[in-house]
Amino acid sequence: MTVHSKYIYPFGGSAPKPTVDPSKQIVGGKGLGLQVMSKIGVDVPPGFTLTTTLCPIYAKENDLPAEVWKGVRDNVRRIEVDMEKEFGSMSMPGMMDTVLNIGLNDVTVDGLAKATGNERFAWDSYRRLLDMYGEVVLGIPHEDFEKRFDKVKEAAGAANDVDLGVEELKTLCNEYKQVYVEQGKEFPMDPYKQLYACVKAVFGSWMTPRAVKYREINNIKNLIGTATNIQTMVFGNMGDDSGTGVAFSRNPSTGENVMYGEYLINAQGEDVVAGIRTPQPISQMKEVLPAAYAKFLENVEKLEVYFKDMQDVEFTVEKGKLWMLQCRNGKRTGVAAIKIAIDLVNEGKCTQSEALLKVEPRHVEQLLHPTFSADALKSDAYTKGIVAKGLPGSPGAAVGKLVFTPKQAEEEKANGASVILVRETTSPEDVGGMWAAAGILTARGGMTSHAAVVARGWGKPCVCGCSDIVVSEENQTVLVKDTNEVFKAGDVISINGATGEVIRNVIPVETPGLKGGLETLLGWADQEEGVMKVLANADSGPDATQAAENGAMGIGLCRTEHMFFNPERLPIVRRWIFHTECLDDLDHIKHFQRSDFKDLFVAMNGKHVTIRLLDPPLHEFLPRPEQVHEKVAEELGFGKDVPRMLARIESMHEENPMLGLRGCRLGIVKPEFTQMQVEAIMSAAADFMEECPDTAKVHPRIMIPLIGSIKEYKNQALLIKQEAERIKAERKLDIPYEIGTMIEVPRAALVSDKIASLVDDEDGKPLCSFFSYGTNDLTQMTMGISRDDSNGFIPKYLEMGIFEDDPFQTIDEEGVGYMVNHSANLGKRINPNISLSVCGEHGGDPKSIEFFDSLGLNYVSCSPYRVPVARLAAGQIRVKRRMEAAERRAAHPHGVADKARDLGLAVVHKIEEMIHQ
C-alpha cells in the first residue's frame, strides 16, 4: 500500500518520516507544520496533505489524476488502521475554509454518538457538516441554513445554540436536508463521496475569478496553489481527562521565556475562542493533566529547537493523550522580537545570523517611535474617538494641543507644552514649528509631501492629506466635514501616524526605547559579511549626533540649505538672493555654514561627511507675496518699495521648479556660491583639525547635485578642487577630501561612464570618486511624476493595481532601478573602486535595500530615524543571500550551476564592454 507519492504527503501514525522537509511551496504552511511534527516524533492526528501542485492540474482537467484518488483511499485506510477507527469524521482545512466532521451521515452519526457517549455532540457535529458542506462544496448561501436555524430556535424558545437539545438538533438536520432539496442539490451519504467533493471544492476554489482577483489585488504572487490537508478528528470534549488549548512558547508581548497560553478542560478549540467559558492559564494544566502537560512542554521545546523560533501551537488532549494540531512561528511585538532573537542565540538555539531574520523592520520601527499601546488601541477612548482619517505620513503616536502656526508651536513648546501642528499644507518655512511639534497634521499632500518627508526624516508622527477636515488658519479651527465637529486652538487631540487616524481624546503613548537588545542585534547585522554600510542624511549637529547614536557610519547626505531656514539666517539668505552682487551677505552665509559644518565633523569624527552643494531653486527661500510689507521690503534692500520687491519675487517664479534653475545649474550660473560653500566646508574641517590636532579626523566629501552632462560636472569639480586646494595651502593642512556627484537626472545615469572618466587636465587625476543615487528625484524624472503632485493619482493607481508600491517609498526596480543599475555598471567599468550609494528616501526602505544590495552598492543613506531599520534590512539580506547560495550548492553539490552562471556573466560583461567601446 503506497501512502506517499509526489502529490500526497502523509503524516502522523504510521506515516513514513520524511528525510528532507518538504517545501512550504508544495505542502503549504499548515502541512509543513504537520510534516515536521510527524517527523520529529510529536504526535499529530494522522492525516495527509494533497500538494499545491495539484491545483494547476485540477484547473486544467477539472479533476485529479486517478492515482491521486487511489492515494486518498489508501491513506484513509492507513489512518483507519492507525487509529483503530473507521472513516467517520475528518477535518479538511483548505485555503480559506475548513469542513469539519466529514464522514458523518445518517448512519455514522449514531456511531459517533455511541463512541463519544454524547448524542447531542454527534448531532451537533452532523448539523455543522451539513451546513459547511452545503456552503463550501455546493455554494448554498449560508443564510438559507441560518433561516432554518432561527426557525428551529424560535419553535424551541431557545435563545442560543447551546440551548438546543438532541431532538431539536435532529429536527434541524432534517430542515438542513430540506435546504438541499430546495436548491436541487444532494448531500452524499457515502463518506468517500463527501471527501472527494470536498477535495475538489478546495482545489476548484483556487482559480475562481474571485480568488484570482483577490490574489491580484493583494499582490500575492509565486504561489503554485493551495494545498489540502485531510486529517482525522480528535476530541477534547470527552470528559475531564480531555481538553484543548493554544499557547506561545514565549510571551509574545515581552519576549519573556515562559509558556504563554490558555486551555480548557473538556472542551473543543472553538470554545476557547468563543469565550463561553473562561480558559485557564496554561501553567495550571500542570496540576490537572500533568502527563499531558509534561509531554506538551517537551513537544514545544522540540519544536522551538527544530524551527529555531518561538512557537504558536494548538493542541487537544483526548482521554489523556496529547495531540498537537498545529504549529507555526508565533507573531510578536517589537520588544518581544528583539528579546526572543537575542535569547535564542544565548540559549544556543540559533546563530546570530539566523536571529537577525526573526526581527522584522516594523518591529524596529515600533521601538523607535512613540506608539499607542495595544490596550489603548482597543479602548473606547480610541475607537470611539476617531474623528477623521488621513494618510499615514510618518509612523508613531502623538498627543498634544492644537496649534495652527509654526510660531505658536514654538512658543507653546517653549512653555513646555506638547503640541500638534495643524496646517493646510506645510512649506520649508514651517520647519521650525514642525520641529517643535510632537506631531503634524495636514489637510493636503500625499505620503511624499513636504510634511510627510520632513516628519519621517525626524521620526516624528504625521498624518497628512487628511481630506476629512477643513483647516482655517484664520479662524484657528479644524472643521470635521462629515460631523461638523469643530476643534479650536488649544484643544487636545491624538494622532496615529501609523494608520492616519485622528482621535479627539488623550490616548496614552509609550516608547520602548532604542538601546539594549536592539543595539546588540543591529551590531550583529553590521557584522554580516559584505553587508552594505548604512549612513545617515543629516543636516545639522543635533541630526548628526542622533544619527551617530543610531549607528550611522557617516553622513551620506547633508542638505546644506536646510540650515538656511533658521529665522536669524533667512533674512541674510534672502538679501543675498535679491542682491547677489552683495558679497557681505555671502560672507555672512559662509560664516554660519562654516560653523554648522564644523558641528557635523565633530559629531561624525573619523567618518565620512558628504555635503551636497546648494540644491533647491532660490525662490524656495523667498517670502510669500502675502508676507511682503514695507518693513520686509526695507530689511531686504528694496527701500520701502513693496511693488518692486513683489515684481522681483514674481520674476523668479518657475513653472516647474523641480526641473528649473537649481542644483549645479545654480553653481554654474553663480560660481561664487559654490566657492563660498567649498571654502566653508574646508575651513570648518581645518578649524576642527587645528582645535583637536590629536583626535580630529575629518573626511569631507563634496557632492555636486543635479548633474546632467559631463561639462557641468567638470566645471564644478574644477572649481571645487581649486578652492579646496587653496584652503589646504592657506591653512597648511592636509585635509583629505573627495569630489563626487548625486546621480538624480536620468541623463546623468546614461553618461556615468563619461563622468567617471573625467580627469583634471592639469594633473591627469580623476575628478569623480563617488556617485550617490538621489533616487527621489531620479524617480520623479524617470517616471515623470512630481511627488508633490502625485496625490492626484498614485492612491488611485495603488488601488487599481497599476502600481504595486508607491514608487517614492519602494524603488521602482524595472524603471528607476534599471537606471541605477545601468549607471553603476558604467561607473564600475571605468573605476572598479568608485563609491556607489543611495541617498534618497529609498535608502531606508527594506525592500529597496534588498534591491540595492543586489546591485553591489557600497552604502545606503537614510534619515537618522531609519538608520536602525536600514541596518537590520542590510544585514538580513546578506544572511538570506548566503542561505540561498547554500541551498543552491546543496541542490547542485558540485557547484556547476554557480560556475556556469559566473562564467556566463563574465562573458556577458565582456560583450557589454565590447558593445560599449
Place this chain on the structure above:
Amino acid sequence: MTVHSKYIYPFGGSAPKPTVDPSKQIVGGKGLGLQVMSKIGVDVPPGFTLTTTLCPIYAKENDLPAEVWKGVRDNVRRIEVDMEKEFGSMSMPGMMDTVLNIGLNDVTVDGLAKATGNERFAWDSYRRLLDMYGEVVLGIPHEDFEKRFDKVKEAAGAANDVDLGVEELKTLCNEYKQVYVEQGKEFPMDPYKQLYACVKAVFGSWMTPRAVKYREINNIKNLIGTATNIQTMVFGNMGDDSGTGVAFSRNPSTGENVMYGEYLINAQGEDVVAGIRTPQPISQMKEVLPAAYAKFLENVEKLEVYFKDMQDVEFTVEKGKLWMLQCRNGKRTGVAAIKIAIDLVNEGKCTQSEALLKVEPRHVEQLLHPTFSADALKSDAYTKGIVAKGLPGSPGAAVGKLVFTPKQAEEEKANGASVILVRETTSPEDVGGMWAAAGILTARGGMTSHAAVVARGWGKPCVCGCSDIVVSEENQTVLVKDTNEVFKAGDVISINGATGEVIRNVIPVETPGLKGGLETLLGWADQEEGVMKVLANADSGPDATQAAENGAMGIGLCRTEHMFFNPERLPIVRRWIFHTECLDDLDHIKHFQRSDFKDLFVAMNGKHVTIRLLDPPLHEFLPRPEQVHEKVAEELGFGKDVPRMLARIESMHEENPMLGLRGCRLGIVKPEFTQMQVEAIMSAAADFMEECPDTAKVHPRIMIPLIGSIKEYKNQALLIKQEAERIKAERKLDIPYEIGTMIEVPRAALVSDKIASLVDDEDGKPLCSFFSYGTNDLTQMTMGISRDDSNGFIPKYLEMGIFEDDPFQTIDEEGVGYMVNHSANLGKRINPNISLSVCGEHGGDPKSIEFFDSLGLNYVSCSPYRVPVARLAAGQIRVKRRMEAAERRAAHPHGVADKARDLGLAVVHKIEEMIHQ
C-alpha cells in the same frame, strides 16, 4: 627634384596634376580650390600647400620634419623656374592671417621697384610686410606700428595712406625697423628665413590656448589642423593691361544664370574692397580685356562643371594674362539657391540628388517666412532703429501696430490692421490674439516658451525673452530700460524673429513664396530611396490644410486640447472640469471634438491622422484667479460663490504640472473622458465615410500620452478598443484604426519591449502598433529641464559651451537620443513592423532629422511650416548616406568593410537579444 610629398601639394605652373582630388581635410578649402584649378588647366599663380597633417607634428616637435623644409626650398625653386623670377615676394594665407610680400628686404625692394617700374608700390609692399611679419610672426602689437604710421603722416601733413610719397614710405620702413629694435626682435633679411618663420607662425598658431579655446567655444571639431599655402604674387596694378576682380558665376540674389561681379583696371584686390575707386560691372571687362575675359568665362564654366555648383571666384590679370586666385562654391539667398539647384539639373550639370545638397534649410526658411530684404537690413532705418534685442523665438519679419491684449489684436486685425502683440509672457488663453497678430514680442520666456513654440508652429515671427524692455499692460506701454524710450499702443514697430531685434521704424518686408521651384525640389527630396516620411503636427482643419499644402504625408500629432481654447468652448470645458459628474458638458465637448476631427479626416483624406488623447493638466484650462468674479462663478456652476470657486482653483494647483496629473493619468482617473474622445474620433471617421462613401479613406491612429508603465497602457488601450469596436458595430462600418503611444516619459523608453508585447487577453491580438517619440517632454524629463524655465540657465550654458545646442531645438543625441534609440531597438525586437516616429519640435530640425534617420525611424512630424524644411533635410541625409557608402565602396572596392560591419552588427544584435531574454 621632388616637389610633391605627403606633406606638400604643389599647384600651378609645372606642378604635377593630381589624379585624385586631395581631401579638403588635408589641404584646406583654399588649397583644394587651387589644386583643382591647377588640375583642370586653369592658370593659378604657382605655389604649394603644406598639409594640415603637419599641425599635430609641429605641435609635438615645435618644428617641421627636415624633409618638409627641403620640400619647401625645392618648390620655391620650381616656382622660380616656372615664373622666370627669383623668390621675391609671395603670399602666405594661413588660418586667420595672410602675410603678403614675403621675400622683400632692403635689397629686393629695389628689384621690385625696378621690375614694376613703381618705386612707391615696392616700398609700400615692404612697409606692409614689415608690419604683417612683426604682428603675425613675432607678436608685436599692431598699435606699435600704427603709432609710427601716424607720426610719419603727421610729419608729412598727410591725411591718408595714399597721400604718402616714396620718401615718406622709406622713412616709415625705417621707423618700423625701430619698432623691432625696441621690442628686441629681428626682421630677417634672408627671404627663406622670412618664409620659414611665417610657416612656423602659422602652424604654431593652431595650438595656442586662444585658438584652442576659440575652436572649443565655436564647436569646431574634426579638423586636423590648418593648412598653409605659399604662392607667388601676381599684380593687377601693372598698367592698363592689368586688373583684378571678384565674381559669382550666377546672380547670388536671384539665381539668374549671368556672370555677376566687378573688376578694376590697374588695381589690386584690396582696392576693389576698399572702395577708393568704383569697380565696374564684370560684363564690361569684355570690352577692355577681351582675351582675358574670354579666358575668364571659360575658366568659370570649367569650375562650375567640375564643382557642379555656382562659383565665387577671385582673379587678377597681370599684363594681359589671367590668373585665378581663388574659387569656392558661392553663398546665395534662398531664392537663388532653389533656382540654381534646379537650373543645374536642367543644364545637366548635376543630378537631382546632388541638387538637393545645394539648398540649405535656412534657404527654405527664407522662402517661407516674410523677411526684411537684404537692402532693408543695411538701411539706417533698420540699423539705427534697433531699440532692444531679445531671443530669436520664431524666424521672419513683422511690422505692425503695438497692441497689449489678445482682444485688441483680434479687434485691430478685424479692422484690417497689422499688429504686433506685446506681452510680458503668453499663455494658452492668448492664442486667439496671437493668431491675429503679425508678430509676437514677449519680455519673458526662452526659445521654447509658449510664445516661441506656438509662433514657430504657425511660422509667425516672434521675439521672446526681450529683457531689455518693460511691458505694462495696465499703462499700455513698452519701456526700453536703457534709454527710457516709451512706446504706446498704436505705435508701429518692426520685429526680426531671426535675430531678436526690435526696431522702431517701419521696415519693408518680402515673402518669396512657397510654390514653384521649391515644390519641385522637395518633390525630388521625397523621392529619395528610403527617405523618412514627413508628417505634420496639426490641431485643426486649417492647420491640416496648410500641412497638406506644404506636402505633409499625414498628421503625426493632433493635440486635441488646442481646440478647447475657442472662446465658445472654453466655458463648457471649464464647467466639466469643475463638475466632472455633469455628463451634459462632456457630451457638448464630444460634439465639437467630433466636428473638428472630421475636418482633419477631410483635409488628410487617405492619410494617417494621429490623435493624441487629452494631455495637459486640467488646471491649464481654468481661469486665472484675477479673472474670477460673480458672473464667471455663476456661469461655471458655483452660484455666485466666488470664494468657493477660487478655493477649487487653488485646490487644483500643482507644484510641477509637467510631472503631475496629466496625460494617460487623466484618462485612467477619468475613463469617461477617454471614452468620450474615442467616440468622437470614431464617430467623425464614420460621419465622413457615410457622407463620401466612394472617396473617403480614413485612418485614425489613437495615441495615448505620458505612458510610463505597461499597466497604464493596457488600461487605456483596452478602453479605447472597447469603445472603438462599439462604434464600429453601431455604425456598421469597418473603420481601420490603430492604437499606439507617445514615448515621452523616460521609463516608457526603458520598458518599450514590454509595451510592444502587450496583447488583448481576449483575442490575443497586439495592443500597440506605434510609438511616437514626444521628444519635447522626453528631453524635459531625461535632462531634468523644464523648457518653460530653461531661460534661467540655457543661454548661459550655450555661451559657456556647456551645451553645444539648445536641447529643445536639436536633439541631445547622447542622452535623449540614447533613450529613443534604446526604445526603438526594444520595440523592433518584439515587432519588426512597429511604426516608429518623432513628433516633438525636433521633428523639424535638420540636425535632429539626420539623427532620427540613423535610427531607422519611419517618419518625423513637425509643425506645418517646418514641413518643407524637414522634407528637404530628410531627402538630403539619404543622399549623403548614399554618397558616403559609395565613397566607402570606392575606398574598399570589394565591400569587405561593409560586409564586416554588417556581420558585426548582426552579431551584436544577436547578443543584445540574448542579454535581454
